[in-house]
Amino acid sequence: MTCSDSAVLDTAATAPIHLERRWPKEGYTRIPNWVYTDPAIFQKEMDVFFAGQTWNYVGLECEVPETGSYKRNWIGNRPVIMVRTETGDVNVLENRCAHRGAQICWQNTGRVTDFTCPYHQWNYDLHGNLQGVPFRRGAMGKGGMPRDFDPKQNGIRKLRSVNRGGSIWATFSEEAPSFEDYCGPEVLAEIDHMLPGKPLKLLGYSRQLIPSNWKMYLENLKDPYHATLLHTFYITFGLWRADSKSECTPTGGGAHSVMVSHNEGKKKTEATTEMSRFRDDLELLDLETVTPRAEFNRGRVGGAWVFPAAQFGIQANSLKTRHVIPRSPTEHELVFTYYGYEDDDEEMTRLRLKHANLLGPAGFVSMDDSEMLNQVQIGVTGYPEARGIVEMGGRDTEPADYMVTEVLIRSFYDYYRKAMGL
Amino acid sequence: MTLTDLSDAPALRAQLRDFYDDYAFCLDEGRLEEWPDFFTEDCHYRVLSRENHDAGLPLGLIYCMNKNMVRDRVTALRETTMFEPRSLRHFISGVRVMELQGDHIVSQANFAVMESLSDREPSLNMVGRYLDVLRVTPDGLAISRRDCVYDNYRVRTSLIVPI
Numbered sequence A: 001m002t003c004s005d006s007a008v009l010d011t012a013a014t015a016p017i018h019l020e021r022r023w024p025k026e027g028y029t030r031i032p033n034w035v036y037t038d039p040a041i042f043q044k045e046m047d048v049f050f051a052g053q054t055w056n057y058v059g060l061e062c063e064v065p066e067t068g069s070y071k072r073n074w075i076g077n078r079p080v081i082m083v084r085t086e087t088g089d090v091n092v093l094e095n096r097c098a099h100r101g102a103q104i105c106w107q108n109t110g111r112v113t114d115f116t117c118p119y120h121q122w123n124y125d126l127h128g129n130l131q132g133v134p135f136r137r138g139a140m141g142k143g144g145m146p147r148d149f150d151p152k153q154n155g156i157r158k159l160r161s162v163n164r165g166g167s168i169w170a171t172f173s174e175e176a177p178s179f180e181d182y183c184g185p186e187v188l189a190e191i192d193h194m195l196p197g198k199p200l201k202l203l204g205y206s207r208q209l210i211p212s213n214w215k216m217y218l219e220n221l222k223d224p225y226h227a228t229l230l231h232t233f234y235i236t237f238g239l240w241r242a243d244s245k246s247e248c249t250p251t252g253g254g255a256h257s258v259m260v261s262h263n264e265g266k267k268k269t270e271a272t273t274e275m276s277r278f279r280d281d282l283e284l285l286d287l288e289t290v291t292p293r294a295e296f297n298r299g300r301v302g303g304a305w306v307f308p309a310a311q312f313g314i315q316a317n318s319l320k321t322r323h324v325i326p327r328s329p330t331e332h333e334l335v336f337t338y339y340g341y342e343d344d345d346e347e348m349t350r351l352r353l354k355h356a357n358l359l360g361p362a363g364f365v366s367m368d369d370s371e372m373l374n375q376v377q378i379g380v381t382g383y384p385e386a387r388g389i390v391e392m393g394g395r396d397t398e399p400a401d402y403m404v405t406e407v408l409i410r411s412f413y414d415y416y417r418k419a420m421g422l
Numbered sequence B: 001m002t003l004t005d006l007s008d009a010p011a012l013r014a015q016l017r018d019f020y021d022d023y024a025f026c027l028d029e030g031r032l033e034e035w036p037d038f039f040t041e042d043c044h045y046r047v048l049s050r051e052n053h054d055a056g057l058p059l060g061l062i063y064c065m066n067k068n069m070v071r072d073r074v075t076a077l078r079e080t081t082m083f084e085p086r087s088l089r090h091f092i093s094g095v096r097v098m099e100l101q102g103d104h105i106v107s108q109a110n111f112a113v114m115e116s117l118s119d120r121e122p123s124l125n126m127v128g129r130y131l132d133v134l135r136v137t138p139d140g141l142a143i144s145r146r147d148c149v150y151d152n153y154r155v156r157t158s159l160i161v162p163i
Helices: A006-014 A039-050 A179-194 A214-220 A232-236 A346-358 A367-382 A407-420 B009-028 B032-038 B050-054 B067-079
Strands: A030-032 A056-060 A069-075 A078-084 A090-094 A109-111 A130-132 A160-164 A167-171 A200-210 A246-251 A256-262 A300-306 A310-315 A318-328 A331-341 A387-389 B039-049 B062-064 B086-101 B104-117 B123-137 B140-150
Touching (some): A039 A318, A039 A407, A056 A069, A056 A318, A056 A331, A069 A318, A078 A167, A090 A167, A179 A300, A179 A310, A200 A346, A200 A367, A214 A367, A214 A407, A331 A346, A346 B062, B009 B032, B009 B086, B039 B067
Antiparallel strands (some): A310 A318
């Protein structure tokens, strides 16, 4: 080296990279920015949560209507398949050939009689049992698998799964509690409210790739405060307002949450003066876009976050599940699956499709969210050592019957720190 | 503008080409208030994924069931939506007449939309095709039905400006 200050550089180059991950001393009212950026944290989340003792949303039964119908999905970063079997049950399998690990399904949906890996054509039944290995006995008397190769020990792994009212859930863990115990009564009641066991009708999907950490989306759905300010459309047309009757209930030790409100229509109150983005003068030409037809929920909107990555809810007459697939520390995929009930009349189906304009990648009240999450990610990435504050509504984790609160985010980080050992 | 005789294929195609170019110009220049003028009162305008389209699933990310909903989209974008400023360019090619039905033209075209944000390289935001039914009116062509079927598996962040 010829540089005059090479001594300084040498010291820097040989110093070990040591990043101490210490949670701010204030506890769960602070969120260190590195939880949104650190690859080691991300990998630990994949192992502890998605591959651990959690139950994960895989899909709706109506997506696989016939024997052999399959749908591909992901639990965290692990590809899985749900498939309808001969008995009418739905299995959840790893989407990974036992041989060399190739995805055995590389299309989102389809219908098969059995699964054949495209690479070396190993063949499996709908339960993941290995049925055939081409050239198992070799060719022309040479090659082949060893005599003691046991197909029974080399199938595709079938996960523990349940069907709750037409929704399919799976866990990689044999030790996880039952799905019912995992959800707890409050979250289970929300799922049952949305899926009362009536046959469902699939209406379609929306998928978006959002350049932010997956937890930012989870927090967004645990944050009624932002919705009362950012989403002018919501506020103005009374779909979600700070002065509506509401409930924010952390459950499952803070992992899950129930967040609901009531559609009260357009109105002007004391609180609207604080909502700088309230627009009394704003009118829609087609008011039906924000006017639900009365149905089972009786004006109650919102829903439950089922940790780690699913939400069930209703907005106007639009019914959908939301599913988050973490892709990297700074990127997640968000999938909405829109559905109705098989017994919906034509008019109701039309309204469900119409009210889907409110949410999703082009939704009147969710375009803002994906735009903002990107901005938050850019901000925190530049300052991993800094931290966010979540003290709105106090410093506790008690259920709240009002909206201007961050209690669900606090409760979540209370849970998160313990689960992650941070 | 009067419309060329529908049986004059090259002239019709030229006129269609102009119509698609005018539409792209309107959106690229941010003249959103003029965007509803391209539609009939009873129009259907939908942006949907190829995934939904191919599976026969009706869900659209943007689903306007009449011209008032098209106008409301513009109001929402102008008045209520927070989004990062961007410029968009629509590249429309492969304009084809598929069928003539009375005063309706069934046509289709490819689109590609490039997005440029203030601090990043331009990127391909969306690519796909328009599946259209255009109506021949005394004032020229108008969109009676437009499905914007995009090939992207996922929308990049958000879909702000219509396709």
